[in-house]
Amino acid sequence: MGKTQHLRIFQPHPGLYAYYDGRVPGYRFMEGDNWVDDGAIGLGIATYALVAGQAALVYDTSVSSEHGAAIRAHLEGQGVTEFTVVYSHWHLDHVAGTSAFADCDVIANARTAAHLAERCDAIESGSYAGLPEIKPLILPTRVFSGQLEMLFGDQKVTLIEANIHSDDATVLWLSERRILLAGDTVEDCVTYVDEPADFAVHLRDLERLAALEPLFVLQDHGAPDILARGGYGPEIIRATQRYIRWLMGLETAPEKCATPLQDIIADDLTTGTLEWYAPYAAIHAQNVQRTLELYGHD
Numbered sequence: 001m002g003k004t005q006h007l008r009i010f011q012p013h014p015g016l017y018a019y020y021d022g023r024v025p026g027y028r029f030m031e032g033d034n035w036v037d038d039g040a041i042g043l044g045i046a047t048y049a050l051v052a053g054q055a056a057l058v059y060d061t062s063v064s065s066e067h068g069a070a071i072r073a074h075l076e077g078q079g080v081t082e083f084t085v086v087y088s089h090w091h092l093d094h095v096a097g098t099s100a101f102a103d104c105d106v107i108a109n110a111r112t113a114a115h116l117a118e119r120c121d122a123i124e125s126g127s128y129a130g131l132p133e134i135k136p137l138i139l140p141t142r143v144f145s146g147q148l149e150m151l152f153g154d155q156k157v158t159l160i161e162a163n164i165h166s167d168d169a170t171v172l173w174l175s176e177r178r179i180l181l182a183g184d185t186v187e188d189c190v191t192y193v194d195e196p197a198d199f200a201v202h203l204r205d206l207e208r209l210a211a212l213e214p215l216f217v218l219q220d221h222g223a224p225d226i227l228a229r230g231g232y233g234p235e236i237i238r239a240t241q242r243y244i245r246w247l248m249g250l251e252t253a254p255e256k257c258a259t260p261l262q263d264i265i266a267d268d269l270t271t272g273t274l275e276w277y278a279p280y281a282a283i284h285a286q287n288v289q290r291t292l293e294l295y296g297h298d
């Protein structure tokens, strides 16, 4: 209860759990401006765990130490005794619960490890992105670059590094079942733009993800009902590319900046590739602002 009173646990696929919090009307995690409500609970956030026998691969640890502890308790209830954490990227809403797994291996790519190490003191004191502080912040214990293949139980799991949304994304690819755990590389309704200067790289790396030909895409920010019933289709990757291209179009046509988000993604809403969620209008407004600044139109 308390901080995890709205935590919902789904099982979208056999042996794959989703821990979902947020998108609860009127609920706030804490008073005042804070990164948990603004970037995570307000939009809805899922983190995941893959279970094979007594082992769990925990893909992100959610927004607080209480969330991390609840995830661990749920998995222990399933008989899990060995935990390995993988970070999807360094942003705070993905790494905040790892103190519950402080005795475990934490895998990340080298960029994620560097981003976290560089900001560790400020994140632990609450001065980096403001409150709440994450203390202790658990840094990766095992680092890779590019790609890391592992056998987890009897299934192949591939960690793939990409530059989408942040320059340090790690997605999890379950090739036999064609399931992609996508972190923040796609979102429903639209990607959260932090690094617009890398748009062209984002498009290229989204192409790499599309080329995997996933059947199911489960990202960290999306609609709970869709994630609970197995995830999104591969078309969400294309929708993300279309939206990034629209933003890039502001370079030569900045007058389009006031176009409502619902118009921009209208086709993807009609086909059900995306599901409208009103708080993304504010994310879109911020995305447009950051894009216009990049192109010198602000």
Ligand SMILES: [Zn+2]
Pocket: 039, 040, 091, 093, 094, 184, 220, 221
């Ligand atoms: Zn996030």
